[in-house]
Amino acid sequence: IAGITQAPTSQILAAGRRMTLRCTQDMRHNAMYWYRQDLGLGLRLIHYSNTAGTTGKGEVPDGYSVSRANTDDFPLTLASAVPSQTSVYFCASSETGGRADTQYFGPGTRLTVL
Amino acid sequence: AQSVAQPEDQVNVAEGNPLTVKCTYSVSGNPYLFWYVQYPNRGLQFLLKYITGDNLVKGSYGFEAEFNKSQTSFHLKKPSALVSDSALYFCAVRDTGGRNTPLVFGKGTRLSVIA
Numbered sequence: 001i002a003g004i005t006q007a008p009t010s011q012i013l014a015a016g017r018r019m020t021l022r023c024t025q026d027m028r029h030n031a032m033y034w035y036r037q038d039l040g041l042g043l044r045l046i047h048y049s050n051t052a053g054t055t056g057k058g059e060v061p062d063g064y065s066v067s068r069a070n071t072d073d074f075p076l077t078l079a080s081a082v083p084s085q086t087s088v089y090f091c092a093s094s095e096t097g098g099r100a101d102t103q104y105f106g107p108g109t110r111l112t113v114l
Numbered sequence: 115a116q117s118v119a120q121p122e123d124q125v126n127v128a129e130g131n132p133l134t135v136k137c138t139y140s141v142s143g144n145p146y147l148f149w150y151v152q153y154p155n156r157g158l159q160f161l162l163k164y165i166t167g168d169n170l171v172k173g174s175y176g177f178e179a180e181f182n183k184s185q186t187s188f189h190l191k192k193p194s195a196l197v198s199d200s201a202l203y204f205c206a207v208r209d210t211g212g213r214n215t216p217l218v219f220g221k222g223t224r225l226s227v228i229a
Contacts, residue, residue: 004157035219041221042204042220042222043204043219045216045217048216058216090157090158092158099208099210099215100163100165100208102160102163103160104160105150105158105159106157107157108156108157
């Protein structure tokens, strides 16, 4: 059982370029999340999806977009990358999206924007 | 608004000694509380959570945490630390009140267990 996979593992990107981070889960979880992790700031929620076909904004959504066409995939797109988007990005999923749900995390994507 | 604080950036403990990683929270309703661990270059791994019931919660790898409502705390503990426990630990809270409240993470505490 793979759980959550993320691709790429790491990426160096020129500012202004478009980039899509991929996330796939095989647990048939309804809810999925994208976080960014920055030193000294912990994890901050970017976007979430409680079920396929729906998405919502988290704490830091600006500059990012998501889609949820099916249960398994939840890609995160940076339309025009900026250096402040340099971070480690984690995808997570939970069974129902309920508040007591445990979230399970992928291995992360390290993104550097120059 | 909900928030969580981990007052220590770094905790050092000798192997075999008990360890405590502190966490305090603020919510408008009742809290759901979580602890996660992150090893280098890895994603977060779930350790334990408090939803309701017994204030002492037992989790993975011998860790436990005690929910203290009066002190709004949820400190992570282990009776005897191992070198392999060295990692970054995150406390997280989710408010049972309000609409669409997200899971909010603390900034993390780096635990170093010294042989």
